[in-house]
Amino acid sequence: MVNQQNTIAVSIWRGDKEGGLKSYSVPLLDEQTILDLLTHIQRNIDPSLSYRFACRVGMCGSCAMQVNGKPRWVCRTLVRKAVRGNKLVLEPLPNLPVVKDLVVDMEPFFDKWQKAKGCFEPGQTALEEFLPIKPDEPRRRLADAAIECINCGCCYAACDVVASNEAYLGPAALNRAWSLVNDSRDGANKERLQAVTGTGGCQNCHTNSQCVARCPLELNPTRSIAGLKRKAAVAILKGKL
């Protein structure tokens, strides 16, 4: 809550899964990001506060957390824009195990990235000529539209299917798989399509686009997942899946 002394009362999750919210009063500054606010608390009020950050400029994706119930990068979120109804509540990302305070364990997120075969698999030997990548090629455009993901986990935290289905691979992993499915240099698309259509695969998506709404990079994982569904449908009809 903003008061006349230009301070703000912010509630922050402390502890692990069993923890709770603790309130702090922090000076309110112009153009202050939530990351600035957390840094002030750690340096001046409570050095035991844990949170994760690295680049501070929206490039690494490590500072994602729940701000007033929605996943956001705190380095790119101004306090004055995030306050809703005089409230500012900071919590760890949902759908991931809490390590401490605002830090979550990203391992399940990256495990699913691997399960979706999110790694590039070279399709050629070193002896062959490189396959030319034409930027205007339709498949390359689809790959490019999905490729900028930096794995911050905002989409995963916002996804209601992840919340209800532990096996679901999630929007980021499926979006990554879609960018590789459209990469003409990749040689593992048959296995990748099997990986993204098994238990927890793309067919579980409810298409309600929470991932699109919450992606700080304005990517469209829902569209990527729809693309995987189309590919899967064609593969089934051709007897290849």
Added chain:
Amino acid sequence: MKDSFAIKLWLIQRVSGMLLGIFVVIHLVTMIVAIQGGLTAKEILERTSGNWLLGGFYSVFVITAALHGSVGLRTVAQETTGWRGVSLDAAVGLFCLLLVVIGLSAIRGLVL
């Protein structure tokens, strides 16, 4: 169970959903046109008895609806109750069969 079972069920639900969209429109238009001025049960049976085209259409309708509903119910059960595995598939399979039997017996009563 093959790992592609779930995606195949998803495709069945998508295709059955598309077909149901068409079938429901045909059904509603037929009902609205046929019932102009009112119809007694006797008049309905007079028109449907021996009508194999109607019987065929509604048989496909019933099977499509049974598949669509059962696959959807399986997903809802998984997501809301956490029930998974062979027991769920068997229960949903039985539910599907029940819908088909009830639906086809109703059509039998109209056509035969």
